[in-house]
Each structure stands twice: as C-alpha cells, then as structure tokens.
Amino acid sequence: MENTPETIVKISSLVKRYGDLLAIDHLDLQINKGEVFGLLGPNGSGKTTTINCLLSLLSFDKGSIEIFGKEMTPTSYDIKRKIGLIMQNVAVFDELTVYENIDYFCGLYVSDKAQRKALVEEAIKFVGLDEFTKFYPKKLSGGLLRRLNIACGIAHKPELIILDEPTVAVDPQSRNKILEGIQQLNREGATVIYTSHYMEEVEQICSRIAILDKGKKIAEGSCGELKQLIKNTETVNIELPSLPQNVHSALASLPHVYEVRYDDELLTVRCSGGRHNLIRILDVLQKNDISFGRVYSELPTLNDVFLEITGKELRDKE
Amino acid sequence: MQVFKAYIKVMLKHLPTAIIYLVVFVGIAVAMTFAGLGSESSVFKEQQLKLCVFDEDNTAASNALAEYLSQKDEIVAVENDDTALTDALYYKTIDYAVTINKGFEEKLISGETDELFTGRGLHGDVNESLALSRLDGYVSAVRAYMAAGHDLDTALSKAQTALADGSKVELVAKESEKAAMGLEPYFRYLTYILLCIMLSILCPVIVILCRSDIRSRAQCSGIKTTSYFLQIFLGGAVFVIAVWLILVAVGLALYADSLSGRAAVAVANSFVFALVAASWAIFISCFAPGGSAVNVMTQIISLANSFLCGVFVPMSLLSDGVLKVARFLPGYWYVKLNDMLLGSSRSVKASQAAMYMLIEAAFAVVPLLLAILVRRSARQKSAAC
Known part of the structure; x- marks a missing residue:
C-alpha cells in the first residue's frame, strides 16, 4: 500500500530479535500527520526498542520503516533533521549551562547562528526556563531538568517529536506542565509519538494508542475504541469487614456481574454492561444485614483495558 | 563544529586540574633549576681555615711555615692576648690560633717533635683537628725531604711545592647531581x-x-x-598537542643551554609518549569510569609506570625482575631512550632511537585497537538489552 501524504511514520512487519528473544514481533504501525500517537506497554514490552529501530539507533531483522514517505536508514540525515527526540534519561551536559545545552543540541540540526539563537530562546520560553538560562543542570530540580531535556529535543522545531517516557520520576505538577507542553507542540503542527507505561497520561493526551506486549501489538485505536474492546464497564469497590460465602455467591449471581473478589477487607465487583449495578449490589448487602464502609464505583480505564487484554493474550498462549 | 566547541567547553571545566599539575610540575622544575645554579655543593673547594699565626721563632723555617699556612688558609690578625684570642674563637673570627714556638727551626733540624707549636682552638672542634693535621703534614713533609738528604732550605721549598699541588679531585657523584637539574630528568x-x-x-x-x-x-x-567522532578526535588532538607543547616549551626554555640534535630526538620521543598517554586515556574512557575512579586509576597507572620504569628511581637501582616487568610498559622504552639521548650514557644510534619510539608507538596503537573492540562490544551488548 502506498503512503498517503498524511502518513508520517509507517512501520511494516517489523521484527527485532536479541538472540533467541523476540523483542518486536511483526509490528505494523501507521502514524498520521498531526496525531499524538501513544505507544503503551509495560516495561520490556518493546516500546523503546521500537523507537530505537525507528530512529535507526538499532538495526532490525525484518520489515521496513518509512518516515515522511522515505525509507529510514542510519544515513537518512534529511529525515533525521525533521525529528526531535526526548529520551527517558535526561541527556544533557552537566558542564554546560541551560542555554549552552539547548544551543548545543539545536546546533546539531541548525548551523546558522542567528537562526539558532532565535530558536534556542523560543525553546527556553516554551519550557519556562527563562530564569535559569545560566544555571548548570546540577542546580536544577528534577522537574526543571525534564523541561531542559524537552527543550533540547524540540528547539530545532521538528515535525516529528518522539518522547520516550519523558515523565518518569517527575512530580505531578511538572508532569502536568510537560503534558500541556506536548499538547501545545501538537497544536503547533508537530506529530508526536509518546511512549509510556503511565496509562492515565496516554489516555489524557493521545489521540490514538497502540498497546504493546512482548513486542506484539495487541490493540490499537482511540481511547474510546480500546475501552469498547473489553467487557468491563464498571468496577464497584466496597470496604467490608467480612464477606460470608452465601453473600459472595449472591453477588456473583447478579445480572451483568462477571467477577467478585474479596481481598484485604475490600470487595471488588466487576460488571459488564447493565445499569444500576451499584444499587443491586448494595441491596444484596442490606438484605443480608452486612454493614459496610466506603463505597465507590469506577469506569474502565486504559489500565483495565491493558490488564484485560494482556491477561487474555497470556492465557491464550498458555 | 558544534561537537568540537562542546568538547572544548567541557574540557575547560576540567582545566583547573590540568593547570594544577602543570604549575606544580613546572614550579618544581624551575625551583630545582635555580636551586642548582651557584650551588656550592656542585663544586669542590678545599676547606679553608681562619687562622691566627704568632711566630716566636722568626727563622727561615718558621717563616716558611707561616707562608705555607697563609697560602692554604685565611690569616686573621688578632692581638696575642688570652682574652682577645678567647673572644676571637668564641665569635668565630678565627678557627684556630697557632704559635710557632721559639726553637722551631732547631728542633726541626734535630728531629725533635715536642712543642714545635702551641695551638689554641675550640676543644673537639673539627677545625682544630684540621689545623693540627695541616701542621703535622707540613712538618712530616719537611722531615721526609731532609731525611732524603736535602738541606733545610731545599726541604722547605720542596715541601711547600708538594703540598701546594694538593690532590686532583674529580666530582663523580656530583655529575648525577648536576643531571638532576637538567634536560634529561625534566624529560624523564x-x-x-x-x-x-x-x-x-x-x-x-x-x-x-x-x-x-x-x-x-x-x-x-x-x-x-x-x-561527530572527527570533531571529538580534533578536540582531543588540540588538547594533547597544547599540553605537550607547553611542557616541551618550558623544558627547552629552562635548559636552553643543553639543546642539541639529541634534544630534538628527545622532544620527538616525548611527543610519542604524549600519544601513548592519550591513547591510554581513550582506552580507560571505554569503561566510563566516574570521577573518583578516574583519579584512582590515574594515580595507579602514572605511579606504577614511573616507579617501575625508572622515572623516579634510576634504572640502575632497579632489580632485574622489576626491569623485566617494566619492559611491558611504555615508560621503560621512553626512559631508556631519554637516558641514551640526554643522560649519562649518551650513546644511541638513529636506528635504535627509531626502534624504541616504534615500540612506544605500539603501546599507543594497542590500547586504541582495544578501545575500538570494547566500544563495539559494549554497543552490541546495549543493543541486546
């Protein structure tokens, strides 16, 4: 199939092996212009390997990768100039100031000094490091360091930005700022590939998501589409001091309930479809004269999607 | 040249350490050089005493003795008074006072040895012993010539000539001391x-x-x-050449009078060693050591190379076993050639010098090849993780 003009990244039947270990198993991905595409998966699922193959930092065994309609190779410098990379680790020089660091990484793409100066200043403003330009990285907090890391990756105004778990070990306030920044970059026209194992982040910013497990794509779609893939529609949690067996059975026999668990004085009831599930559950408890504490109901998250999908996958293999 | 610029900037942050090494090393070299200039320990001079001589005999023999003493020592005039002499000895105006007793000449001719002189000095002082030894030597020499059949005048004259000649002194040990302040140790x-x-x-x-x-x-x-790698290489090359140039320039400026064709070969030898040191740094960098690990490794390698290869301790004092081990270090070949070019042996053929430098160069090439292998294997390992 030929690439449409909107397709920025096309990965076809990508296979990467580390000896006997199959790190990426026939992966197909298509990322379109203007998308914030999330690569979601647990540690070791193949997210970073996929990114490394995409950037030609790693060779692969089979398949093909096209970026901006051209085959990506280690010497595709014209393609690389349009890509910005923000890695999981803060990859900056401790010996250079904030300004010098951004200028250095921007200089790897932009040789014109005047143009670079403007870009560096813009990047500094974008990440809000105006007051820290003369600071050395060691003097910055974890959140500010992450922002510096981002500024180094985006200063040259790339068309495709790849963020590999940029919020690892970041406080919630800084995390929100980073996520807002990514959304702003996307609004300004950049296509974003975002890898993370934080489901809520991916859910918050990604327009399309691929879930990886053991190097295989197990699901792909928008957040809503992914949630429709699973049978869980509601999870009811109730704090109980004890749960007699007859009550457990009564709950399990309720319509739409497909799983009842009681661990550590917490009753978890998973429901698939239906309405008024919470009322029916509380009614059973009341009829059996069971007193209870806190009650809360949750709608499915990507976490549920992932758990359910990977669980099935694993069971199928076994 | 973005990478090169970053290289220089990062290096400038580490420069204070290099400056400390340079300043200490150059400071010690300068201090040793200027301490060596005009140092009396490098020149032999016979000990001179400050003597006070009273001639109570006033004969040809006593006059000849007084003249002999004036040639050998410094004669200081002091009043022939007990208090004045005590003061002169106390304040070190004189080291010893000699009175040539009356009848000196007669006793000399007759062969008597008692009471030829009366001496006064600080008891147990080395100068007293030296003065007495000088007087005894003179009397013995005169008697020896007289015993040989010469008359008194001839014996006095011959004794004076013989004693004036003294012994020929060659400072063999001082040669190495002189070398301790020259171009050879500097380059070592x-x-x-x-x-x-x-x-x-x-x-x-x-x-x-x-x-x-x-x-x-x-x-x-x-x-x-x-x-990318060319720019890193260029940054490293600039640093290596700059450090080497500074060190060589300081050496040549300090010991400009020792320059010769051999010195030029020694300079080339030092450049080869600078490349060896740089190559070792590249090899060690493959293991990505932290700051303290680098310091430890720096001290271990530089001190081991220096102690085993005769940098701090001359090779002549090292055992055969140590020298056998040292052959596997570049410093051994460097120091050996340096000694041949600038040191005491001063015998080297062009082919020999070239061979030694080639052996040193091999110590630069091998770590570089190893560095390439280690980096390649590390890359493959990280790709496999």
Whole structure:
C-alpha cells in the first residue's frame, strides 16, 4: 500500500530479535500527520526498542520503516533533521549551562547562528526556563531538568517529536506542565509519538494508542475504541469487614456481574454492561444485614483495558 | 563544529586540574633549576681555615711555615692576648690560633717533635683537628725531604711545592647531581605528568562526549557519525598537542643551554609518549569510569609506570625482575631512550632511537585497537538489552 501524504511514520512487519528473544514481533504501525500517537506497554514490552529501530539507533531483522514517505536508514540525515527526540534519561551536559545545552543540541540540526539563537530562546520560553538560562543542570530540580531535556529535543522545531517516557520520576505538577507542553507542540503542527507505561497520561493526551506486549501489538485505536474492546464497564469497590460465602455467591449471581473478589477487607465487583449495578449490589448487602464502609464505583480505564487484554493474550498462549 | 566547541567547553571545566599539575610540575622544575645554579655543593673547594699565626721563632723555617699556612688558609690578625684570642674563637673570627714556638727551626733540624707549636682552638672542634693535621703534614713533609738528604732550605721549598699541588679531585657523584637539574630528568619526569594530565582530563571528557544518551541524541540528529567522532578526535588532538607543547616549551626554555640534535630526538620521543598517554586515556574512557575512579586509576597507572620504569628511581637501582616487568610498559622504552639521548650514557644510534619510539608507538596503537573492540562490544551488548 502506498503512503498517503498524511502518513508520517509507517512501520511494516517489523521484527527485532536479541538472540533467541523476540523483542518486536511483526509490528505494523501507521502514524498520521498531526496525531499524538501513544505507544503503551509495560516495561520490556518493546516500546523503546521500537523507537530505537525507528530512529535507526538499532538495526532490525525484518520489515521496513518509512518516515515522511522515505525509507529510514542510519544515513537518512534529511529525515533525521525533521525529528526531535526526548529520551527517558535526561541527556544533557552537566558542564554546560541551560542555554549552552539547548544551543548545543539545536546546533546539531541548525548551523546558522542567528537562526539558532532565535530558536534556542523560543525553546527556553516554551519550557519556562527563562530564569535559569545560566544555571548548570546540577542546580536544577528534577522537574526543571525534564523541561531542559524537552527543550533540547524540540528547539530545532521538528515535525516529528518522539518522547520516550519523558515523565518518569517527575512530580505531578511538572508532569502536568510537560503534558500541556506536548499538547501545545501538537497544536503547533508537530506529530508526536509518546511512549509510556503511565496509562492515565496516554489516555489524557493521545489521540490514538497502540498497546504493546512482548513486542506484539495487541490493540490499537482511540481511547474510546480500546475501552469498547473489553467487557468491563464498571468496577464497584466496597470496604467490608467480612464477606460470608452465601453473600459472595449472591453477588456473583447478579445480572451483568462477571467477577467478585474479596481481598484485604475490600470487595471488588466487576460488571459488564447493565445499569444500576451499584444499587443491586448494595441491596444484596442490606438484605443480608452486612454493614459496610466506603463505597465507590469506577469506569474502565486504559489500565483495565491493558490488564484485560494482556491477561487474555497470556492465557491464550498458555 | 558544534561537537568540537562542546568538547572544548567541557574540557575547560576540567582545566583547573590540568593547570594544577602543570604549575606544580613546572614550579618544581624551575625551583630545582635555580636551586642548582651557584650551588656550592656542585663544586669542590678545599676547606679553608681562619687562622691566627704568632711566630716566636722568626727563622727561615718558621717563616716558611707561616707562608705555607697563609697560602692554604685565611690569616686573621688578632692581638696575642688570652682574652682577645678567647673572644676571637668564641665569635668565630678565627678557627684556630697557632704559635710557632721559639726553637722551631732547631728542633726541626734535630728531629725533635715536642712543642714545635702551641695551638689554641675550640676543644673537639673539627677545625682544630684540621689545623693540627695541616701542621703535622707540613712538618712530616719537611722531615721526609731532609731525611732524603736535602738541606733545610731545599726541604722547605720542596715541601711547600708538594703540598701546594694538593690532590686532583674529580666530582663523580656530583655529575648525577648536576643531571638532576637538567634536560634529561625534566624529560624523564614528563612521563609522569603527561600520564596524569591525559588520564585525569582527557578520559572524563571523552566519557562525557561518548555517553550513550548524549551520543544517541547526536546519532538521531542531522550530524554525520563520522563528523561527530572527527570533531571529538580534533578536540582531543588540540588538547594533547597544547599540553605537550607547553611542557616541551618550558623544558627547552629552562635548559636552553643543553639543546642539541639529541634534544630534538628527545622532544620527538616525548611527543610519542604524549600519544601513548592519550591513547591510554581513550582506552580507560571505554569503561566510563566516574570521577573518583578516574583519579584512582590515574594515580595507579602514572605511579606504577614511573616507579617501575625508572622515572623516579634510576634504572640502575632497579632489580632485574622489576626491569623485566617494566619492559611491558611504555615508560621503560621512553626512559631508556631519554637516558641514551640526554643522560649519562649518551650513546644511541638513529636506528635504535627509531626502534624504541616504534615500540612506544605500539603501546599507543594497542590500547586504541582495544578501545575500538570494547566500544563495539559494549554497543552490541546495549543493543541486546
């Protein structure tokens, strides 16, 4: 199939092996212009390997990768100039100031000094490091360091930005700022590939998501589409001091309930479809004269999607 | 040249360490040089006493003795008074006072030895012993000539001539002391300082520039891999050449009077060693050591190379076993050639010098090849993780 003009990244039947270990198993991905595409998966699922193959930092065994309609190779410098990379680790020089660091990484793409100066200043403003330009990285907090890391990756105004778990070990306030920044970059026209194992982040910013497990794509779609893939529609949690067996059975026999668990004085009831599930559950408890504490109901998250999908996958293999 | 500029900036942050090494080394060299200039210990001079001579005999023999003493020592005039002499001895105006007793000449002719002189000095003082030894020597010499059949006048004259000649003194030990302040030791110590500077500065800078995350960013950018490494190489080359030039220039400026064709070969030898030190720094950088590990390795390598290869302790004092081990270190070949060019042996053929430098160069090439292998294997390992 030929690439449409909107397709920025096309990965076809990508296979990467580390000896006997199959790190990426026939992966197909298509990322379109203007998308914030999330690569979601647990540690070791193949997210970073996929990114490394995409950037030609790693060779692969089979398949093909096209970026901006051209085959990506280690010497595709014209393609690389349009890509910005923000890695999981803060990859900056401790010996250079904030300004010098951004200028250095921007200089790897932009040789014109005047143009670079403007870009560096813009990047500094974008990440809000105006007051820290003369600071050395060691003097910055974890959140500010992450922002510096981002500024180094985006200063040259790339068309495709790849963020590999940029919020690892970041406080919630800084995390929100980073996520807002990514959304702003996307609004300004950049296509974003975002890898993370934080489901809520991916859910918050990604327009399309691929879930990886053991190097295989197990699901792909928008957040809503992914949630429709699973049978869980509601999870009811109730704090109980004890749960007699007859009550457990009564709950399990309720319509739409497909799983009842009681661990550590917490009753978890998973429901698939239906309405008024919470009322029916509380009614059973009341009829059996069971007193209870806190009650809360949750709608499915990507976490549920992932758990359910990977669980099935694993069971199928076994 | 973005990478080159970053290299220089990162290196400048590590420069204070290099400056400390340079200042200490050059300071010691300058101090040793100026301390050596005009040092009396490097020249032999017979001990001179400050003597006070009273001639109560006033004969040809006593006059000849007084004249002999005036040639050998400094004669100081002091009043022939007990208090004045005591003061002169106390204040070290004189070292010894000699009174040539009346009847000196007669006793000399008759062969009597008792009470020829009366001496006064500080009891147990070395100057007293020296003065008595000088007087005894003179009397013995005169008697020897008289015993040989010469008359008194001839014996006095011959004794004076014989004693004036003295012994010919050649300062063999002082040669090495002289060398301790010259071009040879300066270039010898260069091995230590070059290793220290290269390992402690070049190594951490390369570690930083080749950090996998920083390099990955560069690999993903528009810069070509060859250009990236060429710029790092250029930065390293600038540093190595600058350090080597400074050290050689200081050495040549301090010992300008020792310059010769051999010195030019020694300079070339030092450049080869600078490359060896740089190559070792590159090899160690492959293991990405931290700051304290670099310091420890710098001290171990530079001190081991210096002690085993005759930098601090002359090779002649090292055992055969140590020298056998030292052959596997570049410092051995460097120091050996340096000694042949500038040291005491001063015998070297052009082919021999070239061979020694080639052996040294091999110590630069092998770590470089190993560094390439280690980096390649590390890359494959990280790719497999």
